[in-house]
Amino acid sequence: MRFSDISVAILVIVIILLIIIPIPLGLLDFFLALNIALALTILVLSMFMRETLEFSVFPSILLITTLFRLALNISTTRYILSEGQAGSVIAAFGDFVIGGNAVVGFIIFIIIVIIQFLVITKGSERVSEVAARFTLDAMPGKQMAIDADLNSGLINESDAKERRKKIQREADFYGAMDGASKFVKGDAIAGILITVINILAGFLIGTFMMGLPLVESISKFTLLTVGDGLVSQLPALMISVATGIVVTRSASEENLGTDVFAQLFMRRVVLYIVGSFLVLLGAGTPLPTLPFLVVGGAALLLGYRAMQVTKKEEKLAEVEEVPEDTSKDDMRRPENIMPLLQVDPIELEFGYGIIPLADPNQGGDLFDRLVMIRRQIALELGLIVPMIRLRDNIQLDANQYLIKIKGNDIAYGTIVFDHYLAMSPGSVEGEIEGIDTVEPAFGLPAKWIKSDLREKAELLGYTVVDPSSVISTHLTEVIKKHAHELLSREDVKNLVENIRESNPALLEELIPNLMMIGDIQKVLANLLSEGISIRNLVSILETLADHARSTRDVNILTEYVRQKLSRQISKQYFPFGEAKVVTLEQSLENMLMESIDTNENGTFLSLDPMTTQSILSSLSEEIKKLLQMGEQAIVVTAPIVRFYFKRISQQAIPELVVLSYNEIESDIEIQSAGMVSA
Known part of the structure; x- marks a missing residue:
C-alpha cells in the first residue's frame, strides 16, 4: 500500500481518538492551527480549479474536516469546563481578536454564525440539491448526444467511453455534494449548541465549583467560549464558502480569478460609466471627496486598460484573418473540391x-x-x-x-x-x-x-x-x-490486425506469402454475399492457409472455407436438426460438372441460354412446392457444382440458399422434397 493510503486511514483514526482521549494543550494548539490551515487550503483550491471533477474528493474531505472540527470542539470544551483554559490559540482569539470584551466578542460570534448558517450554508445546501437533481435529469440527454456524435463520426469509441465516464463521475460528484452539504449544515448547528452549552455550563462550574464571583465567571467563560467558537467557526466559514464556490462553479476553461476579471473588469463601457458617476459623486456632492475620487479613478483606469487589451486582440485577429482575395484563390484551388468526391458507405x-x-x-x-x-x-x-x-x-x-x-x-x-x-x-x-x-x-x-x-x-x-x-x-x-459491398480492403486489414496478437504465426504464414489482403477480401465478400458470418475469422484464415498453396482461385477457396464452417452453416439453416430441401438430378449435376471451363481469370460455367432457362424453370417449380410445405427455400448439391448452380439460380431467385453436402453436419436429417432437372 502507498503511504498516502495509510496516512489518510491513520488521520481518520486519530480524529476519532481526539473525541475520546484528552490531549495536551500544546498539541491542541497545533491541531487548531492545522484546522485553520486546512480550511484555508480548501478555500483557495476551490478558487483555482477549472472544473468540479478536479476536486472530486471534496465531499469526502467535507466529512473528514467536519469530524475533525467537532473533535476539536469536544477537546476544547473539555479543557474550558474542567480547567478554565483552552490553550494559547483560543486565548489569543479571546484577547486579541475581540479585544478582551466579552460582549463585543459574543456579538461578533453571533454575526459570523448568522452569516454562515443562514446565508452561506443554507445557500450551498440548496444549490447542491438543485445541481444534483438537474445533473441527474440531464444524464440521458448527454448520453444520447454522445451516441449521436459517435454515430456521426465526430468521436471514436474511446472518446465516447471517456465522455460517458465523465458524465457518470459528475453525477456521482453532485449527488455526493448534496449529501455532504448536510454535514456543513449540521456542523453549523452543532457549533451554536456547543457555544450555548459552554457558556451556561461555564457560569455554573465557575460559580459553584471553582468559587469564582459571578461577574468574573461570566467574563472568563464568555471570553473562552467565544474564542473557542471563533476558532472553530472561522474554518467552518471558509469550508462553507468553498462549498458554495464548488457547487456554483459553471462550465469554464479557466479558474475563478481569471473568469472574474475577464467578465467583471473587461467591459470598458461599464467601467467608464461607473467611474464617471463616482467621480461626479465625490466632486459635486457633500459626500467625502477622496474615497469616491480614488475608487472612481480606479474604475476609469480599469476601463482604459480594458480598451487597450481589446484593441490588441482586434489587431491580432486582423493579422490572423485571411484576406478576401486569398480566400477566393483558395476556393479556386482543385484540392478544395476533393471532399465533394467522397462517397459515404x-x-x-x-x-x-x-x-x-x-x-x-x-x-x-x-x-x-x-x-x-x-x-x-x-x-x-x-x-x-x-x-x-x-x-x-x-x-x-x-x-x-x-x-x-x-x-x-x-x-x-x-x-x-x-x-x-x-x-x-x-x-x-x-x-x-x-x-x-x-x-x-x-x-x-x-x-x-x-x-x-x-x-x-x-x-x-x-x-x-x-x-x-x-x-x-x-x-x-x-x-x-x-x-x-461494404467490406473494403481497409476493413479486412483492420479485422486481420485485430487477431494478429493472438495468432501471429497464422498471419505470418498466410500474408503476404500465400495471399494478399485483396484476395482475402474477395473470399470474405463471397461468404457475406450468401449470408455466411465471417466472425470466426481465425478458422477462415486457417483454411485459406491450408489450401492457398494448391489453388489461387478465390471461388474454390471460398468453397473450402464454407466446408470448414459446416457446423456454423448447419446451425444457421437447420436449427431443429432436420428439414426438407430440393436436390439436383444426377444427370444435371454431371452436365454442370462437364460444363465447367477454365481461363486465365479462373473457372466459369459454359451453358447455352436454352438449357439455363430450362433449369431455372424446373427450379422455380420445385421451390414453389417447397414453400407451400412451409419450408425454407434450400437447394443441396454436390460440392463441385454448388458455386456454379448458385450463380445460375441467382438470376431468378436471389434469396435462394444453395448448400453442398459437405457443408451439412452428419447429424442433420434432410429429406428431398423435389429434384431439379435440366
Whole structure:
C-alpha cells in the first residue's frame, strides 16, 4: 500500500481518538492551527480549479474536516469546563481578536454564525440539491448526444467511453455534494449548541465549583467560549464558502480569478460609466471627496486598460484573418473540391417529418438504434459496419426515407408519424382499423394504426412496432443484404490486425506469402454475399492457409472455407436438426460438372441460354412446392457444382440458399422434397 493510503486511514483514526482521549494543550494548539490551515487550503483550491471533477474528493474531505472540527470542539470544551483554559490559540482569539470584551466578542460570534448558517450554508445546501437533481435529469440527454456524435463520426469509441465516464463521475460528484452539504449544515448547528452549552455550563462550574464571583465567571467563560467558537467557526466559514464556490462553479476553461476579471473588469463601457458617476459623486456632492475620487479613478483606469487589451486582440485577429482575395484563390484551388468526391458507405436520408425521430432533443431514439444496428451486425456477420450518415433531404416527402449504399439509392420507405405499424403473423383474432401498407423490410402486408389502438392490436395478435423500429429494421436488412459491398480492403486489414496478437504465426504464414489482403477480401465478400458470418475469422484464415498453396482461385477457396464452417452453416439453416430441401438430378449435376471451363481469370460455367432457362424453370417449380410445405427455400448439391448452380439460380431467385453436402453436419436429417432437372 502507498503511504498516502495509510496516512489518510491513520488521520481518520486519530480524529476519532481526539473525541475520546484528552490531549495536551500544546498539541491542541497545533491541531487548531492545522484546522485553520486546512480550511484555508480548501478555500483557495476551490478558487483555482477549472472544473468540479478536479476536486472530486471534496465531499469526502467535507466529512473528514467536519469530524475533525467537532473533535476539536469536544477537546476544547473539555479543557474550558474542567480547567478554565483552552490553550494559547483560543486565548489569543479571546484577547486579541475581540479585544478582551466579552460582549463585543459574543456579538461578533453571533454575526459570523448568522452569516454562515443562514446565508452561506443554507445557500450551498440548496444549490447542491438543485445541481444534483438537474445533473441527474440531464444524464440521458448527454448520453444520447454522445451516441449521436459517435454515430456521426465526430468521436471514436474511446472518446465516447471517456465522455460517458465523465458524465457518470459528475453525477456521482453532485449527488455526493448534496449529501455532504448536510454535514456543513449540521456542523453549523452543532457549533451554536456547543457555544450555548459552554457558556451556561461555564457560569455554573465557575460559580459553584471553582468559587469564582459571578461577574468574573461570566467574563472568563464568555471570553473562552467565544474564542473557542471563533476558532472553530472561522474554518467552518471558509469550508462553507468553498462549498458554495464548488457547487456554483459553471462550465469554464479557466479558474475563478481569471473568469472574474475577464467578465467583471473587461467591459470598458461599464467601467467608464461607473467611474464617471463616482467621480461626479465625490466632486459635486457633500459626500467625502477622496474615497469616491480614488475608487472612481480606479474604475476609469480599469476601463482604459480594458480598451487597450481589446484593441490588441482586434489587431491580432486582423493579422490572423485571411484576406478576401486569398480566400477566393483558395476556393479556386482543385484540392478544395476533393471532399465533394467522397462517397459515404451508408446514408439514411429522410424528409423533414422524420427529423423528430433523429433529434435526441425532441425525444428521438434513431441514433441509439444505429448503435444497436452496428452491434447486431458485428455479432451476426462479424462485419464492422461503417458509420451511418443521417441527412435530412427536402426533396423527399415529409415522411419518406431513403437508404443509400455508396451513393446509390437502394431502398426507400414511408412512415406515418404518431402511428404504429401492425403486422399480422398469420393468426389474428380480428381486424383492426388502419391505413393499409406493406412492411418495407420483408414486404409483409401491414397497417398503420393510431397510437390509442396499439394495445387492442396486440391483444388481437398483431405484431406492433413504432416508426423508429420500422426504419431501423429496414436499414438492418439492407445492410445484411449488401454487406459484401461494404467490406473494403481497409476493413479486412483492420479485422486481420485485430487477431494478429493472438495468432501471429497464422498471419505470418498466410500474408503476404500465400495471399494478399485483396484476395482475402474477395473470399470474405463471397461468404457475406450468401449470408455466411465471417466472425470466426481465425478458422477462415486457417483454411485459406491450408489450401492457398494448391489453388489461387478465390471461388474454390471460398468453397473450402464454407466446408470448414459446416457446423456454423448447419446451425444457421437447420436449427431443429432436420428439414426438407430440393436436390439436383444426377444427370444435371454431371452436365454442370462437364460444363465447367477454365481461363486465365479462373473457372466459369459454359451453358447455352436454352438449357439455363430450362433449369431455372424446373427450379422455380420445385421451390414453389417447397414453400407451400412451409419450408425454407434450400437447394443441396454436390460440392463441385454448388458455386456454379448458385450463380445460375441467382438470376431468378436471389434469396435462394444453395448448400453442398459437405457443408451439412452428419447429424442433420434432410429429406428431398423435389429434384431439379435440366
